[in-house]
Amino acid sequence: xxxxxxxxxxxxxxxxxxxxxxxxxxxxxxxxxxxxxxxxxxxxxxxxxxxxxxxxxxxxxxxxxxxxxxxxxxxxxxxxxxxxxxxxxxxxxxxxxxxxxxxxxxxxxxxxxxxxxxxxxxxxxxxxxxxxxxxxxxxxxxxxxxxxxxxxxxxxxxxxxxxxxxxxxxxxxxxxxxxxxxxxxxxxxxxxxxxxxxxxxxxxxxxxxxxxxxxxxxxxxxxxxxxxxxxxxxxxxxxxxxxxxxxxxxxxxxxxxxxxxxxxxxxxxxxxxxxxxxxxxxxxxxxxxxxxxxxxxxxxxxxxxxxxxxxxxxxxxxxxxxxxxxxxxxxxxxxxxxxxxxxxxxx
Amino acid sequence: xxxxxxxxxxxxxxxxxxxxxxxxxxxxxxxxxxxxxxxxxxxxxxxxxxxxxxxxxxxxxxxxxxxxxxxxxxxxxxxxxxxxxxxxxxxxxxxxxxxxxxxxxxxxxxxxxxxxxxxxxxxxxxxxxxxxxxxxxxxxxxxxxxxxxxxxxxxxxxxxxxxxxxxxxxxxxxxxxxxxxxxxxxxxxxxxxxxxxxxxxxxxxxxxxxxxxxxxxxxxxxxxxxxxxxxxxxxxxxxxxxxxxxxxxxxxxxxxxxxxxxxxxxxxxxxxxxxxxxxxxxxxxxxxxxxxxxxxxxxxxxxxxxxxxxxxxxxxxxxxxx
Numbered sequence: 001x002x003x004x005x006x007x008x009x010x011x012x013x014x015x016x017x018x019x020x021x022x023x024x025x026x027x028x029x030x031x032x033x034x035x036x037x038x039x040x041x042x043x044x045x046x047x048x049x050x051x052x053x054x055x056x057x058x059x060x061x062x063x064x065x066x067x068x069x070x071x072x073x074x075x076x077x078x079x080x081x082x083x084x085x086x087x088x089x090x091x092x093x094x095x096x097x098x099x100x101x102x103x104x105x106x107x108x109x110x111x112x113x114x115x116x117x118x119x120x121x122x123x124x125x126x127x128x129x130x131x132x133x134x135x136x137x138x139x140x141x142x143x144x145x146x147x148x149x150x151x152x153x154x155x156x157x158x159x160x161x162x163x164x165x166x167x168x169x170x171x172x173x174x175x176x177x178x179x180x181x182x183x184x185x186x187x188x189x190x191x192x193x194x195x196x197x198x199x200x201x202x203x204x205x206x207x208x209x210x211x212x213x214x215x216x217x218x219x220x221x222x223x224x225x226x227x228x229x230x231x232x233x234x235x236x237x238x239x240x241x242x243x244x245x246x247x248x249x250x251x252x253x254x255x256x257x258x259x260x261x262x263x264x265x266x267x268x269x270x271x272x273x274x275x276x277x278x279x280x281x282x283x284x285x286x287x288x289x290x291x292x293x294x295x296x297x298x299x300x301x302x303x304x305x306x307x308x309x310x311x312x313x314x315x316x317x318x319x320x321x322x323x324x325x326x327x328x329x330x331x332x333x334x335x336x337x338x339x340x341x342x343x344x345x346x347x
Numbered sequence: 348x349x350x351x352x353x354x355x356x357x358x359x360x361x362x363x364x365x366x367x368x369x370x371x372x373x374x375x376x377x378x379x380x381x382x383x384x385x386x387x388x389x390x391x392x393x394x395x396x397x398x399x400x401x402x403x404x405x406x407x408x409x410x411x412x413x414x415x416x417x418x419x420x421x422x423x424x425x426x427x428x429x430x431x432x433x434x435x436x437x438x439x440x441x442x443x444x445x446x447x448x449x450x451x452x453x454x455x456x457x458x459x460x461x462x463x464x465x466x467x468x469x470x471x472x473x474x475x476x477x478x479x480x481x482x483x484x485x486x487x488x489x490x491x492x493x494x495x496x497x498x499x500x501x502x503x504x505x506x507x508x509x510x511x512x513x514x515x516x517x518x519x520x521x522x523x524x525x526x527x528x529x530x531x532x533x534x535x536x537x538x539x540x541x542x543x544x545x546x547x548x549x550x551x552x553x554x555x556x557x558x559x560x561x562x563x564x565x566x567x568x569x570x571x572x573x574x575x576x577x578x579x580x581x582x583x584x585x586x587x588x589x590x591x592x593x594x595x596x597x598x599x600x601x602x603x604x605x606x607x608x609x610x611x612x613x614x615x616x617x618x619x620x621x622x623x624x625x626x627x628x629x630x631x632x633x634x635x636x637x638x639x640x641x642x643x644x645x646x647x648x649x650x651x652x653x654x655x656x657x658x659x660x661x662x663x664x665x666x667x668x669x
Binding site for chain 1: 358505603648
């Protein structure tokens with residue numbers, strides 16, 4: 001309905017008229033007008049729903065257990081039972097090759113991996129883990145970055161000095177190497193720290209590691225913005241009215257920087273999912289028998305030349321998801337970023 | 348300017364020191380992590396553990412162990428591997444460095460040329476179909492995991508099309524330049540392309556938005572108003588300022604890649620560079636080697652950061668006063 005109203009007036013006049021309805025609604029309208037971003041949001045919803053349906057698919061459609069190896073099992077192709085692992089016909093006839101894609105939704109749709117597990121079912125389960133890790137890590141990053149950047153920019157002085165120095169050091173540490181270092185140490189043994197005991201298979205480890213290493217990327221711009229907001233007149237006015245620091249932070253500063261965190265969230269999510277895939281590919285992310293898109297690419301590496309579908313499918317899934325997130329992120333930025341608005345009315 | 352350089356140098360040393368401490372703490376002081384157990388093997392008894400701790404100096408207090416480690420790394424340069432007894436760490440890193448440098452230099456040349464071309468095309472033809480095509484191609488490049496792209500490239504060049512179009516592609520691995528320059532080129536061309544695709548996407552997008560912004564600046568309007576040709580306005584005025592952000596981004600990414608960001612590419616293409624060294628020592632948890640490569644990497648990143656800041660200050664005097 002709002003689309004119809006906006007459609008009647010030229011975009012420029014629509015923007016001017018819409019100023020009266022508040023920035024959030026304005027942003028929402030702009031986003032709804034962005035067809036490409038909406039399409040990508042739709043694609044994301046489809047991917048998420050498919051991945052959430054992983055147990056349904058495994059139990060009721062494919063009838064497989066994607067976490068147990070099934071080397072001696074059989075499946076049905078064209079109505080006839082065939083072994084999941086075929087003996088090699090090349091060379092000495094040693095070794096086995098997993099079955100390739102059958103394109104039959106009920107029986108090894110994308111074939112099997114080296115342990116005879118259903119790749120299609122693992123792909124969906126893996127997607128669940130990849131999305132869960134990416135989303136949680138991005139939430140941690142944005143939340144802690146708001147906290148650190150906000151406190152550093154607002155209080156200034158020694159607090160800012162210490163926090164900024166810490167951010168500088170983490171920033172200068174090559175991000176992949178920091179993630180790799182932390183994962184190597186923690187995944188090998190698990191983590192026991194006071195009352196917290198995490199086993200090495202816990203998804204919380206990659207979530208925490210990925211969430212922590214990217215904090216400077218979000219905290220630095222937020223700190224800069226808080227610094228400039230701190231000197232603005234409405235903050236001075238609130239100070240003049242005797243508002244407490246926490247009130248200032250909560251109701252004057254936060255609403256003005258939260259957009260930055262929101263704009264960065266989908267982009268962080270995209271980066272986090274790529275990082276998770278990389279760590280899992282290096283076997284220091286999600287641990288067997290659990291799956292993520294990264295571990296399935298790793299599984300597929302061994303059968304790359306004989307059964308490329310194992311590695312291709314999760315890669316395509318990651319690329320599609322990250323592409324959708326990037327486009328959606330650009331759309332949200334254009335909708336929310338006042339600078340983008342300025343640019344558009346200029347031209 | 349001299350004061351700025353001195354200030355920057357001191358802060359660089361501080362960051363390097365902090366990173367070495369941080370890396371040391373991660374590997375040797377994380378709760379629940381015992382390097383001695385790792386060296387001695389899985390089922391070592393208490394006496395062996397004590398002996399190992401004493402041999403490797405692990406029973407000393409943390410600051411002393413940190414100092415010993417740094418001394419072995421930088422002064423006596425005789426840090427040895429925990430896994431391959433007696434193997435020195437520093438020569439391993441210096442042997443691996445040329446491979447990484449070859450990979451990153453080649454990829455950098457490709458990505459800079461390609462992204463300047465694509466970014467300018469998109470910026471000049473803003474809103475036209477060619478802009479959309481270039482930006483979509485860039486976005487797809489950004490969205491693919493680099494190690495997966497490398498596997499797909501291998502699938503075609505080493506297996507599927509190896510019998511026909513790509514029969515000239517050598518098996519995976521690195522051929523030293525001194526050994527055979529052409530072989531070096533052939534062994535690296537696909538790793539270069541794979542590594543550069545991500546950066547082409549990023550840099551083309553950055554350059555495009557900088558050019559689009561520059562087109563609306565007063566000095567570009569002035570240049571047009573005084574009757575310069577469109578080409579001259581683009582190359583001498585709009586592009587030049589747009590490249591400042593581009594150059595600083597390049598410095599950072601180049602430093603990060605030389606420092607180990609190319610790890611995944613090296614692993615997939617079996618190039619024995621610093622990243623592959625890190626990866627291999629990761630597989631057997633060879634802590635001194637990982638520590639050495641991480642500090643080597645941090646060194647490049649921090650130096651690149653500092654160089655970028657200096658170039659910035661040299662280009663823009665306002666920065667020096669900040």
